[in-house]
Amino acid sequence: MGNNVGAGDVDIDIGHLVRSIARKWWLVLGVSLAAGAGAYVWATTATPLYRAETRLLIEPRESVFTRPADNVDTSLDSEGVSSQVEVISSSQLLQEVARELDLASLEEFSAKPSALQRLLVRLGLARDPGEIPTEEVVLMSLREKLDVYRVENSRVIVISFSSADPDLAARVPNAIADAYVASQRAAKMESNESATDWLAPEIEDLRERVRQAESKVAEFRARSNLLLGQNNTVLATQELSELTSELSRVRAARSAAEARARAVRLAVQNGAAVETLPEVQASQLVQRLRERQVELRAQIAELSTTLMSTHPRVQALQSQLADLNAEINAEARRILAALDAEAEAAREREEELAARLEQLKQEVAKAEGAQVELRALEREATSERELLESYLTRFREAAARLDRNYLPVDARIFSRATPPALPYYPKPVPMILAAVVGTMLLMAVLILLRELFSGRAFRPASTALPMPAPVQVPEARKLEPERPEPKAIAGAVDEDASAVAPKDLDVKGAALTLMVDHVERVIVLSPEGDAASVVSVGLARELADRGLRVVLLDLTLSGAATQPMLETLAHKGITDLLTSEAQFSEAIHSDLHSSCHIVPVGTADPSCSTEHIERLPIILGSLSAAYDVVVIECGQTSVKSTAKLAEGKAAVVIGVVDRHDPAVTGIFSELEQEGMKAMVVYSSIEFDRSAVPTDLDAA
Incomplete structure (x- = not known):
């Protein structure tokens, strides 16, 4: 429910705090000037320190001409560069530098203890520097003055060193x-x-293993008679492939010969014109006989125009024509016999090839079994040979680098330290300003804490109703209403609504x-x-009369729900809030x-307000934070469209008014479809439609 401020709550008086600091300005200024003077004395008497730095670039230094054949990328990643920072800061490397310089x-x-260190040693709280080995003292001092770090998002490492001697500050990094x-x-x-x-030694062992593996391959190939032909295939397999192609060709030739013989035979048996067959026409004898046949027919045709068919000359020519036809038929029979012989020869060749093919299949099956073992031996020999070649290549490269002493380091010093001309410490002006x-x-904080702990900086808190920013809701009731106990309310429900059927209430x-269920919306x-x-309207007034803070939100177009609660409908309301034309205090x-409050329809254009309907949940949330119950009148709308309004309790x-009204039964059907439960409340107020202005929709 709404957040209320108790009578004993207080706020901090900011104005009093500011005034307290202003009253003590002389103290703040005096102490600050004294601190500045002390900082000046310290800056002028302190020993100046100089800082120099050397920069390294971590990158592969291998030349393109000397890079290994496998071309492995040896560049370090981000973690690798950071690891090099730790290598540079290692104790072993720093001790070598300390001995060299x-x-x-x-x-x-040197291990000269300060006055504070001597005091701590006497109290037993610190170790006597004189008992620490000299190398350890030098290493500790060196680490205190040394700073090694990696430049972010780069492969650059900076080695920075500070010293009272500018030459030493440059020589150390x-x-x-x-x-x-x-x-x-040296590591490389x-x-x-x-x-x-x-x-x-590995290369010597590999050479022996390669020799043995290759010997096994040669011995097995000779023992299994796996002779190789073209394309490294076994001879039996190669012969099988060639024989299969030859068998296919012979079968095709045999089928073609049988087809040609069949055509000639049918023509001869049926007495058809055999000279029209392609096989017969291809014979030179038939071609000459056909030419003579054409000449005789031409002569017969020419003589038939002047002589009768019984004329001896005509009959002689016809007799010659019959002899030519007989010779053509005889030639056709000879051609048929040749075609039959060709088909028979092709058939015999096919049978011979088929028998040889079956024999080769058995030989190839045996060869394939032997090839499985042969391939295993060859793979082993190939693997050993490749490993030997790889080792030989690496050995030659490594030996050549050792002989020529060519081992480039993956780091380059691209910026060497030089003796600095100006000290970096102390800086008088920044130190004085900072002090x-x-x-x-610090003085301002101390003064503020003093005022706060004394209680003089507090004042009574405001009791206005808090609302979400940036809008403000007008003040509702200040006191939290006393809710009746659930048992007492339940009894009241039974007593007041005993005559009402279940789910049908007044x-x-x-x-x-609603009060028993602690409903908020x-x-x-x-x-x-x-x-x-x-x-x-009745629910809002009844809840308000029972001590709850209630607001009625009218979402109807006519404004009939809030019309009897206001003097006029010409008030700003929900449409003005949606279009940001009004604040909560105005709506x-x-x-x-x-005692309930109302948010009427408003005076803004409803069509414009619907464009900003996404602000409605925010408005409802603000109202729920300020009121105990928010009653939303939705008018004649569907159940589904109000689902987004049902949040929380x-x-x-x-x-x-009339339960048998079709609109009422329709809303019950929607409730069943949506699987929702609702409370049915009957209106006992006679509604006067004439009391509603005719221009409500326009308003």
């Missing part, structure tokens, strides 16, 4: 960088030597039921229109006859 002889690296490069070269040399020492400003802030019974549907909207109004109420 003889840092132990310098006063800057340069010496560390040189020592790091030398150590990396050691790794290369280890590789050659390991590869030499003054810091002291001012306004009073419905209000008690009531969605009222009026399927019969304005006549039933008085139910929401919330008081009921004329109860919500209840759906159906306002009814």
Whole structure:
């Protein structure tokens, strides 16, 4: 429910705090100036320190001409570059640099304890620096002055060193960088030597294994008679392939010969003109006989124009023509005999090839079984041979690098340190400014804490109703209403609504039921229109009369629900809130006859307000934070369209005048389809339609 402020709550008086600091300005200023003076004395008397840095670039230094054949990328990733920072900061490398530069002889690296350290040693809280080995003291001092880090998002490593001696500040990072490069070269040399020492005996063993594997392959090939032909295939397999192709060709030739013989035979048996067959026409004798036949027919035709068919000359020519036909038929029979002989020869060849093919299949099956073992031996020999070649290549590369001493380090010093001309510490101006400003802030904080702990900075808190920013809701009731106990309310429900059937209540019974269930949002549907909207008015007033903070939100177009609660409908309301034309304080109004509040339809254009309907849940959330119950009159709308309004502890109420009205039965059907439960409340108020202005829709 709404958030209320108790009578004992207080707020911090910001104005009093500001005034308290202003009253003590002289103290703040004096202490700050004293701190600035102390910072000045410290800056002028402190020993100046100089800082120099050396930069390294971590990158592969291998040349394109000397890079290994496998072309492996040896560049370091981000973690690898960070690891090199730890290598540079390692104790072993720093000790080598300290011995090389003889840092132990310098006063800057000596173990001279300060007064505070001597005091701690006497109290037993610290170790006597005189008991620490010299190398450890030098290493500790070196680490205190050294800073090694990687430049973000790069492969650059910075080695920074500070010292009272500018020359030493430059020599130390340069010496560390040189020592790091030398150590990396030595590490590569050691790794290369280890590789050659390991590869030499391995290569000898591999040579013997390769020789043995290749001998096994040759012996097995000879023993299994697996002779190779073209394309490294076994001879039996190659012969099988060729024989299969030859058999297919012979079968095709045999089929063609049989087809030609069949055609000639049918023509001869049926007495057809055999000279028209392609096989017969191909014979030169038939061609000459055909030419003679054409000449005789031409002569017979020419003589038939002047002589009778019984003329001896005509009969002689016809006799010659018959002899020619007989010779053509005889030639056709000879051609038929030749075709039959050709088909028979092709058939015999086919049978011979088929028999040989079956024999080769058996031989190939045996060869395939032997080839499985042969391929296994060849794979083993090939694997050993490839491994030997790889080892030989690596051994030659490693040996050549050792002989020529060519082992490039994957690091390059691209910026060496030089003696700095100006110290980086102390900086008088920044130190004085920091001391003054810091002291001012510290004094201001101390003054504020003093005022807060004394209680003088507090004042009574405001009791206005808090609402979500940026809009404000007008003040509702200040006191939290006393809710009746559930048992007492339940008894009241039984007593007041005893005459009402289950789920069918009057306004009073419905209000008690909503209070028992602690409902925070009531969605009222009026399927019969304005006549039933008085139910929401009755519920809002009944809940308000029972001590709850209630607001009625009118979402109807006519505004009939809130019309009897206001003097006029020309008030800003929900449409003005949606279009941001009004604040909560302007849109919330008081009921004329109860303590509940009303948010009417409003004066903004409804079509414009629907464009900003996404603001409705925000408005409802603000109202729910300020009121105990929000009653939403939805008018004649569907159940599905009100589903988004039912958040938290919500209840759906159906306002009814006549239960048998088709609109009421239709809303019940929608409830069943949506699987929702609702409370049916009957209106006992006679609705006067003439009381509603005719221009409500326009308003």
